Amino acid sequence: MIKTKDSSVTLYSEKYSEHYHSTSGALEESLKKFIEPCNIKDNFLILDIGFGLGYNCLMALHNSKVKIISLEKEIVKEIQTIEVPDYLKKDYEKIKQAAKTLKYKDEIRIILGSAESTIKKLNEKFDAVFLDPFSPKKNPELWTLEFFRDIYSLMKHNSILATYSCASLVRKNLKEAGFKVLDGPCIGRRSPSTIAIKQ
Numbered sequence: 001m002i003k004t005k006d007s008s009v010t011l012y013s014e015k016y017s018e019h020y021h022s023t024s025g026a027l028e029e030s031l032k033k034f035i036e037p038c039n040i041k042d043n044f045l046i047l048d049i050g051f052g053l054g055y056n057c058l059m060a061l062h063n064s065k066v067k068i069i070s071l072e073k074e075i076v077k078e079i080q081t082i083e084v085p086d087y088l089k090k091d092y093e094k095i096k097q098a099a100k101t102l103k104y105k106d107e108i109r110i111i112l113g114s115a116e117s118t119i120k121k122l123n124e125k126f127d128a129v130f131l132d133p134f135s136p137k138k139n140p141e142l143w144t145l146e147f148f149r150d151i152y153s154l155m156k157h158n159s160i161l162a163t164y165s166c167a168s169l170v171r172k173n174l175k176e177a178g179f180k181v182l183d184g185p186c187i188g189r190r191s192p193s194t195i196a197i198k199q
């Protein structure tokens, strides 16, 4: 576990040899690269790909009354020991509860398994998608054209997918799946994140 530059903590994954978040600021990354670009609002149904430490879910729940379905392969036990700033503590208890029981009231539902398979069982229509796997090099199965097509088919018209990556293969696959692709904000590095709109 390490402290990032905005004082929030993240984990280093030995399995993927990557951090769960940008070391420039884990909670800042959630807010600036996922919640804000997706224009999260009350009553949104969000598809969260890669629950991880639940920070994207946390920041969405903290800012609006939303429902979230999260796809995750392996929930790490370290979540239960993570400390967040005081103003987020109450909402992070919901995340810790969901990490234990895969559910928090009707606000969060976690579907355990490989997202590229579990996504095929969904038939909800989502208002926003957080695409937050490890990098395309380390986690290629969640950046494929087939996976993006599956995501696209579950999104509402004009809804937004946000992701931190701007890799050219990622953008090419997003475009081929039907998305309009735009630059997202540059946070903690020179390159932008990516916003993909279903039009």
Ligand SMILES: C[S@@+](CC[C@H](N)C(=O)[O-])C[C@H]1O[C@@H](n2cnc3c(N)ncnc32)[C@H](O)[C@@H]1O
Pocket (backbone or CB within 6 Å): 019, 020, 021, 030, 049, 050, 051, 052, 053, 054, 055, 056, 057, 071, 072, 073, 074, 113, 114, 115, 116, 132, 133, 134, 139, 141, 142
């Ligand atoms: C970068 S972390 C996500 C960080 C998270 N969004 C957060 O806010 O804390 C990537 C997550 O994707 C999960 N993951 C990797 N491959 C997966 C797969 N094929 N299906 C589902 N989850 C996967 C990992 O276990 C990890 O929790």
